Amino acid sequence: MLSRSSVLSIQHKTFIPCSIRHLVLCRAMHGVQRNTLQAAQLDESGDRIVRLAAAAHAALECARTCLLSIDGDDKDIDGDDGALTNASSRTSRIETAMKASRAALEVNPDEYTLWNFRKRVLERGIGDTPGKREPGNKTQEMNSLDVWQDELRLTKVALQTHAKAYPAWQHRLWLLQQSKRVDAEMHTLWIKQERVLCEMLLAKDERNFHAWAHRANVKRLALQMKSELSSEPAAIPGCADEHGPDMIEQELEFSKQHILANFANYSAWHLRSVTLTKKVALLGGGAEHAEAVADIVEKELDWVRNAYYTDPDVESTWIYHRWLLEGELMERSSSVISSARRHGFLRAELTALNELVEMEPNAKWALLAKARLIRFLASEGQDTDSQQVQIILARLRELDPFRHGFYADLLSMQ
Amino acid sequence: MMTSDNKSHRSMDESVCAQLLAELHVESLLRLEASSESYLQFLLEHKKMSAMYWALTSLALLRSLHTLADRGAVLAFIKGCERETTSAGEDKTNRSQIAPALGYAGNVDQDAHLLYTLSAVQCLAVLGEFVLIEAQADRIAAYVRSLQNADGSFCGDAYGEVDTRFSYAALLTLQLIRRTDAVDVEAAVNYVLSCRNFDGGFGCIPFAESHAGQVFCCVGALKLAGALDRVDQTTLGWWLCQRQLPNGGLNGRPDKKEDVCYSWWVLSSLSMLDKQHWIDANALGAFIMRAQDDEYGGIADRPGDRADVFHTFFGLAGLSLLGHPSLEHIHPMYALPCSVIRQLNFSESA
Numbered sequence: 001m002l003s004r005s006s007v008l009s010i011q012h013k014t015f016i017p018c019s020i021r022h023l024v025l026c027r028a029m030h031g032v033q034r035n036t037l038q039a040a041q042l043d044e045s046g047d048r049i050v051r052l053a054a055a056a057h058a059a060l061e062c063a064r065t066c067l068l069s070i071d072g073d074d075k076d077i078d079g080d081d082g083a084l085t086n087a088s089s090r091t092s093r094i095e096t097a098m099k100a101s102r103a104a105l106e107v108n109p110d111e112y113t114l115w116n117f118r119k120r121v122l123e124r125g126i127g128d129t130p131g132k133r134e135p136g137n138k139t140q141e142m143n144s145l146d147v148w149q150d151e152l153r154l155t156k157v158a159l160q161t162h163a164k165a166y167p168a169w170q171h172r173l174w175l176l177q178q179s180k181r182v183d184a185e186m187h188t189l190w191i192k193q194e195r196v197l198c199e200m201l202l203a204k205d206e207r208n209f210h211a212w213a214h215r216a217n218v219k220r221l222a223l224q225m226k227s228e229l230s231s232e233p234a235a236i237p238g239c240a241d242e243h244g245p246d247m248i249e250q251e252l253e254f255s256k257q258h259i260l261a262n263f264a265n266y267s268a269w270h271l272r273s274v275t276l277t278k279k280v281a282l283l284g285g286g287a288e289h290a291e292a293v294a295d296i297v298e299k300e301l302d303w304v305r306n307a308y309y310t311d312p313d314v315e316s317t318w319i320y321h322r323w324l325l326e327g328e329l330m331e332r333s334s335s336v337i338s339s340a341r342r343h344g345f346l347r348a349e350l351t352a353l354n355e356l357v358e359m360e361p362n363a364k365w366a367l368l369a370k371a372r373l374i375r376f377l378a379s380e381g382q383d384t385d386s387q388q389v390q391i392i393l394a395r396l397r398e399l400d401p402f403r404h405g406f407y408a409d410l411l412s413m414q
Numbered sequence: 415m416m417t418s419d420n421k422s423h424r425s426m427d428e429s430v431c432a433q434l435l436a437e438l439h440v441e442s443l444l445r446l447e448a449s450s451e452s453y454l455q456f457l458l459e460h461k462k463m464s465a466m467y468w469a470l471t472s473l474a475l476l477r478s479l480h481t482l483a484d485r486g487a488v489l490a491f492i493k494g495c496e497r498e499t500t501s502a503g504e505d506k507t508n509r510s511q512i513a514p515a516l517g518y519a520g521n522v523d524q525d526a527h528l529l530y531t532l533s534a535v536q537c538l539a540v541l542g543e544f545v546l547i548e549a550q551a552d553r554i555a556a557y558v559r560s561l562q563n564a565d566g567s568f569c570g571d572a573y574g575e576v577d578t579r580f581s582y583a584a585l586l587t588l589q590l591i592r593r594t595d596a597v598d599v600e601a602a603v604n605y606v607l608s609c610r611n612f613d614g615g616f617g618c619i620p621f622a623e624s625h626a627g628q629v630f631c632c633v634g635a636l637k638l639a640g641a642l643d644r645v646d647q648t649t650l651g652w653w654l655c656q657r658q659l660p661n662g663g664l665n666g667r668p669d670k671k672e673d674v675c676y677s678w679w680v681l682s683s684l685s686m687l688d689k690q691h692w693i694d695a696n697a698l699g700a701f702i703m704r705a706q707d708d709e710y711g712g713i714a715d716r717p718g719d720r721a722d723v724f725h726t727f728f729g730l731a732g733l734s735l736l737g738h739p740s741l742e743h744i745h746p747m748y749a750l751p752c753s754v755i756r757q758l759n760f761s762e763s764a
């Protein structure tokens with residue numbers, strides 16, 4: 001087996017000793033400015049990195065021997081004289097390796113193999129105490145729960161400093177899934193509390209897509225849990241992933257807060273579009289919901305207008321705007337609310353866009369939205385000046401030269 | 415229909431091309447030397463296999479792979495990362511009849527993972543080791559197959575993380591080892607399509623926000639499966655071309671900062687859709703050039719930042735797609751030099 005010190009093993013006859021400056025090339029980095037780090041700081045961070053790596057290396061070695069001994073001991077025949085000694089030495093080996101991997105992961109949670117090792121140890125724990133513990137044996141129960149609680153805490157510590165470490169997120173999700181086998185009650189509680197962690201990390205970085213994806217995964221777990229508990233079908237017609245009505249209002253409020261804090265947070269707009277689609281699907285296609293659906297459409301249009309009047313150059317707002325006019329909500333609403341009413345909304349929107357374009361003649365997003373809306377209204381047989389579409393696209397081609405080819409292709413498709 | 419006007423946006427001007435510091439980049443890549451003091455082994459240690467792929471492919475794009483002194487050491491490293499795995503979910507009684515599964519780890523003391531299995535196969539392909547690839551193909555295919563779920567999605571490893579990145583990694587690995595029939599491709603396509611959003615892009619799981627990295631993986635997976643005609647390409651192209659910012663660089667999501675690595679993810683997606691002319695080649699090329707380290711070589715995430723091997727590869731790959739004459743052409747779907755793909759296809763027909 002090759003030693004780790006062989007690095008990339010790319011040899012060159014004129015070997016240049018690696019200065020700190022050269023070595024940094026090796027890291028996949030984001031946003032580390034060339035001039036901000038002085039050589040001395042680099043040396044210092046270099047030392048730190050060497051120490052971290054040494055810890056990870058030692059932990060991996062420790063985990064490897066520990067797993068070998070676990071697998072080896074499992075094959076031992078019980079009743080052997082050495083069985084007791086084996087068991088206790090195995091326990092101490094596991095403890096040592098868990099301690100070493102914990103220390104390494106707290107500072108370097110990208111070491112996926114160390115997380116894997118911990119999963120394997122925890123899985124053994126589930127095997128030893130398979131959720132059907134002796135009713136009186138509180139100590140054992142508490143120990144087992146403590147271990148899982150502690151493990152969740154470890155991932156939290158790791159994520160607080162390394163919010164983009166894939167393996168730490170994965171480990172946390174695995175823990176939440178598997179905890180069902182340890183203690184159903186705690187499983188429920190932990191899943192409910194998971195929002196707290198996501199919100200804490202989103203407060204630090206509102207666009208952290210790991211945190212947004214984790215929210216989606218946890219929602220799915222919560223719904224699985226709910227449908228298992230109630231044994232009633234959780235499926236909403238037309239929705240692949242199921243969403244309770246209570247969760248929908250919660251999610252709408254959550255997205256609203258984030259959008260109001262920053263219109264440029266597309267992650268929040270995205271959540272809003274997905275959630276509203278589910279809300280309308282949940283209402284069903286009956287005519288009795290016409291008012292409710294119309295109300296949703298009108299309020300959203302009002303709101304997004306407010307956003308683009310405040311700052312017409314925010315891309316996020318306009319993608320949501322496009323969804324609002326052309327996405328699932330409008331599609332579904334067309335079967336519930338009358339076309340006269342729907343066209344009324346769209347015409348009012350066209351007026352609003354016209355006003356914006358008059359004030360801001362170079363607002364490219366508004367111009368593109370206007371062209372699309374005119375084309376759509378024309379396709380619905382509405383009386384509009386469809387000549388405008390060509391004129392706007394030709395203007396955009398000059399106004400937005402990087403995307404010259406895009407507008408040219410749209411023009412040729414007209 | 416393309417007007418000649420559009421074509422002028424497709425390739426870079428000579429004045430931009432001339433800014434490439436090719437020799438410095440080769441030097442910086444070759445400086446990723448054996449050294450026990452190096453940061454490299456530490457910072458990329460869990461994903462050294464991918465770092466190997468970025469470095470080898472960068473050298474290949476710079477037409478300097480021959481300067482690699484010790485291929486043997488590279489091959490020995492890859493060999494050291496082989497992991498025999500037991501494929502989950504298969505009937506144990508029939509185990510003897512099934513080829514034992516073989517995955518690759520991120521480094522010699524790490525566990526097998528699909529991403530590093532793809533990187534290992536890509537490394538072997540760049541090195542022209544097609545005989546070696548073929549010798550392992552059935553076992554690698556067994557590993558990839560063991561990671562597919564009933565809904566068509568793929569896990570990254572035995573511990574169940576699901577992500578559309580793994581759909582691409584699985585299908586590309588199988589394509590490179592010519593074992594595409596090892597998995598349910600139709601189910602894989604359906605899962606990828608279930609992660610599509612209204613804006614035309616794709617997320618990591620269903621209902622997750624579109625992200626250019628995931629878009630690249632999903633477009634690549636669909637292209638590999640011959641299913642790219644099942645998406646609305648105009649909407650997807652619109653979302654992708656809006657990634658270009660006034661400074662010429664590309665971002666990965668709406669209202670985010672530019673980053674050299676998206677030069678690859680966005681541009682290769684546009685290229686697979688035949689819409690590369692929807693962004694400005696000169697402006698992007700000039701942005702990547704500005705992110706070069708003119709002292710020590712390498713490319714950073716954006717101008718003024720520190721260079722690293724990851725962004726060096728994605729920057730060079732972007733410039734290659736933009737048609738830089740000093741660089742080998744890179745294939746947008748395989749993420750390998752086109753010359754390697756020609757050899758692969760030749761070895762197939764031989």
Ligand SMILES: [Zn+2]
Nearest residue numbers: 673674675715
């Ligand atoms: Zn980057």
